[in-house]
Amino acid sequence: MRRFSIPFQTFRENLREMMSEGIDTHGLLVVFKKELADNFVSYRFVLLFALIAMVSLISTYMTGVGLREELEGVAKPKFVFLMLFTSTGAWFSLVQFVAFFGPLIGLVLGFDSINREKSTGTMSKLVSQPIFRDSIINGKFLAGVTTVAIMFVSIVLVISGLGLRVLGVVPGIEEVWRIIIYLIISIIYVSFWLGITMLFSILFRNIATSALASIAVWIFFSFFLSLAATAVANAVVPIPSSGAETEIVIRHARIQEGVRLISPMELYSDATATIIDPMRKTTRSLVLMGPMERLLSSRFQNPLALSQSILVVWPYIVSLIAITLVCFGFSYAVFMRQEIRPV
Amino acid sequence: MDAQTVIETNDLTKYYAQQAAVDGLNLQVQEGEIFGFLGPNGAGKTTTILMLLGLTEPSKGEARVCGFNPTREPRKVKRVVGYLQENVGFYRDMTARENLTYVARLNHIPEEISSGKIGEALEIVGLSADAEKKVEVFSRGMSQRLGIAEVLIKDPKVCFLDEPTLGLDPDGAIRMIELIHRLSRDRKITMLISSHNLDQVQRISHRVGIMIKGKLVATGPMEDLAKEKLGVGKKKYTLEEIYMKYFREV
Numbered sequence: 134m135r136r137f138s139i140p141f142q143t144f145r146e147n148l149r150e151m152m153s154e155g156i157d158t159h160g161l162l163v164v165f166k167k168e169l170a171d172n173f174v175s176y177r178f179v180l181l182f183a184l185i186a187m188v189s190l191i192s193t194y195m196t197g198v199g200l201r202e203e204l205e206g207v208a209k210p211k212f213v214f215l216m217l218f219t220s221t222g223a224w225f226s227l228v229q230f231v232a233f234f235g236p237l238i239g240l241v242l243g244f245d246s247i248n249r250e251k252s253t254g255t256m257s258k259l260v261s262q263p264i265f266r267d268s269i270i271n272g273k274f275l276a277g278v279t280t281v282a283i284m285f286v287s288i289v290l291v292i293s294g295l296g297l298r299v300l301g302v303v304p305g306i307e308e309v310w311r312i313i314i315y316l317i318i319s320i321i322y323v324s325f326w327l328g329i330t331m332l333f334s335i336l337f338r339n340i341a342t343s344a345l346a347s348i349a350v351w352i353f354f355s356f357f358l359s360l361a362a363t364a365v366a367n368a369v370v371p372i373p374s375s376g377a378e379t380e381i382v383i384r385h386a387r388i389q390e391g392v393r394l395i396s397p398m399e400l401y402s403d404a405t406a407t408i409i410d411p412m413r414k415t416t417r418s419l420v421l422m423g424p425m426e427r428l429l430s431s432r433f434q435n436p437l438a439l440s441q442s443i444l445v446v447w448p449y450i451v452s453l454i455a456i457t458l459v460c461f462g463f464s465y466a467v468f469m470r471q472e473i474r475p476v
Numbered sequence: 477m478d479a480q481t482v483i484e485t486n487d488l489t490k491y492y493a494q495q496a497a498v499d500g501l502n503l504q505v506q507e508g509e510i511f512g513f514l515g516p517n518g519a520g521k522t523t524t525i526l527m528l529l530g531l532t533e534p535s536k537g538e539a540r541v542c543g544f545n546p547t548r549e550p551r552k553v554k555r556v557v558g559y560l561q562e563n564v565g566f567y568r569d570m571t572a573r574e575n576l577t578y579v580a581r582l583n584h585i586p587e588e589i590s591s592g593k594i595g596e597a598l599e600i601v602g603l604s605a606d607a608e609k610k611v612e613v614f615s616r617g618m619s620q621r622l623g624i625a626e627v628l629i630k631d632p633k634v635c636f637l638d639e640p641t642l643g644l645d646p647d648g649a650i651r652m653i654e655l656i657h658r659l660s661r662d663r664k665i666t667m668l669i670s671s672h673n674l675d676q677v678q679r680i681s682h683r684v685g686i687m688i689k690g691k692l693v694a695t696g697p698m699e700d701l702a703k704e705k706l707g708v709g710k711k712k713y714t715l716e717e718i719y720m721k722y723f724r725e726v
Binding site: 159160163164167250253254255256257258259260261262263264265472473474475476 | 522526529531532551552554555557559561562563564565566567568578579581582583584626638
C-alpha cells in the first residue's frame with residue numbers, strides 16, 4: 134500500500150506535463166551517459182565480457198579448425214561462413230551459447246539497477262532533481278541495451294575476423310545481412326532479460342532477493358520448462374504405449390510445442406533458427422509438419438532466401454519484441470508510481 | 477497569497493493505510509526565513525517535505541512552493557528547491573566533484589558555468605581539498621557538507637534540509653548550523669530545517685513549528701511559544717522545555 138501510493142490522478146497529470154513540455158531528452162541523455170560509463174568500468178561487466186569473449190573465441194576457433202579439416206579438398210558449400218556460428222564444434226555452437234548465457238548478461242546488468250540506488254539514497258536524490266522520473270528508468274534501460282549491443286557487435290566482429298583467418302572464406306553480402314539480423318534479435322533477447330531483472334530490482338527492496346529472483350527465472354526457463362513441456366503434454370494427451378494414432382501424436386506434439394514456447398529462450402532459438410542457418414526451412418519438428426511442408430523440405434535442397442527465412446520466423450521475432458516491451462512497460466508503470474523515500 | 481510567502485500549505489494531509497502521517501497541516505514560511513520544523517521521529521516531517529517536493533501525493537489539501545503546486549508541476553518546484561535528504565546518498569565510487577557534476581548536468585547547468593559553481597560550492601562547505609577524493613572515504617560530516625554543496629550548485633530559492641545535523645559530532649553539528657545560518661544570510665535562501673534536535677535548530681531559526689503525530693501543535697517565534705506555554709516573565713527557557721510540554725499534552 135505504502136509503495137504504490139501515488140494515485141493514478143498524479144500519474145496522469147505528470148503525463149500531461151510531459152506531453153506539454155515534451156520528452157525530457159536532456160535528463161534522459163545525462164542519465165544514459167552516466168549509466169553507460171558505469172557499466173563499462175564496473176568489474177562485473179569486465180569479468181563477464183572477458184568470460185564471454187574468451188569462450189566464444191575458443192569455440193569459434195575450434196569450430197573453424199574443424200570446418201577447415203572437413204572441407205579439405207571438397208567444394209566449399211554455400212554459407213560456409215555462417216557455419217562458424219551454428220556448428221556445434223567441440224561442445225556447443227555460438228548460437229546455443231548466446232541462447233543460454235545471454236540472459237546472464239541482462240541479469241548482471243540489471244538485477245540491482247534500481248534497488249541499489251534506493252538503498253544508498255541516490256535514487257531519492259535523483260527523483261528530487263528537475264528531470265522526469267521516467268528519464269531515470271529509460272536512461273538505465275537504454276544504457277543497458279547499448280552496453281549489450283556494443284558487447285555483441287564487438288564479439289561478432291572479432292569472431293568474424295578469426296573466421297576469415299581460419300577458414301579463409303569471405304562472407305557474402307547475404308551472410309553479412311543474416312549476421313546483422315541475428316545480432317539484432319540477440320540484442321532484443323538480452324534486453325528482455327534486462328527488462329525482467331530491472332522489474333525485480335524495482336519490486337524487491339533487497340538486492341539479494343532481486344538477484345535470486347532473476348536467477349530463479351533464468352533457471353526455470355532454461356532447464357525446467359522443457360521438462361515441464363513434456364510432462365504437461367503427457368498429462369493432457371497421454372500417448373498409449375502401443376498403437377498410438379497419428380492424431381494423438383500430433384496433438385501431443387502441439388501441446389509440448391505450446392508450453393515450450395512460453396520460454397523466451399526457446400522463442401529466441403526459434404527466432405534465430407532459420408536466420409543464421411539458411412538450410413533450415415522451418416522451426417517445426419517433423420511431426421508437426423504438414424504434408425506439403427514435408428514434401429518441400431525433402432525435395433528442395435537449396436537454402437531458403439533471406440526474405441523467406443525472415444518470413445518463417447517473423448512470428449517469433451514479433452513475440453520476442455512484444456514480451457520485451459510488455460516487461461519493460463510493466464517496470465515503467467510500477468516505477469513511475471512508486472513512492473521513493475529517503476533511507 | 478502573499479507575495480512574500482514561499483511555502484504555503486492548506487490542510488495538507490497524508491494517509492498511509494488509514495493512518496494520518498500528516499494531519500491537516502497549515503503552514504506558511506516567508507521569504508528569507510529560517511523555519512525550524514521540529515518534532516520527534518515519525519512525526520511526519522519527512523512526509524511533509526516529500527509532499528512539498530511533489531515526490532508523494534497529498535491525500536487531502538494542497539501545497540504551494542514558490543507559487544507552484546508540487547503535485548501538478550513537480551519539475552518547476554524541483555528547479556527552485558534544493559533538498560538535502562536525511563542520510564544523503566552519493567555514488568561512492570565517484571569523486572566529490574564527479575558527484576556534483578552529475579547533479580549539475582541533471583539540473584541543466586551548462587558545463588562552462590558548472591565547473592565554476594562546483595568549485596565555489598566546495599569552497600563554501602570547506603571541501604576544496606577533498607574534491608578529487610572518492611566519496612567512499614568521506615566521513616559522515618564531510619558527506620553532509622557535500623550534500624549542502626550539492627544543493628548550492630543549483631542556486632536554490634528554497635532549501636529543505638531534512639535532519640542536517642543527524643549523526644554529526646558536536647563540533648560538526650555546530651559548523652553545519654553555522655553554515656546554514658551563513659547561507660541564509662548571504663544568499664537569502666529560505667530554509668526549512670527539519671530536526672528533532674532542538675538545541676541546534678533553535679539558535680538560528682526565526683520561527684519554529686512543532687509537529688507531533690502528524691499535527692502542527694504550535695508555530696511562531698520561539699519567544700512567543702515560550703510565553704504561551706511557560707508564562708510571561710520567565711527569563712530562562714529552552715525549547716526543550718516547550719517541546720516536552722507540548723509533547724506531554726498531546
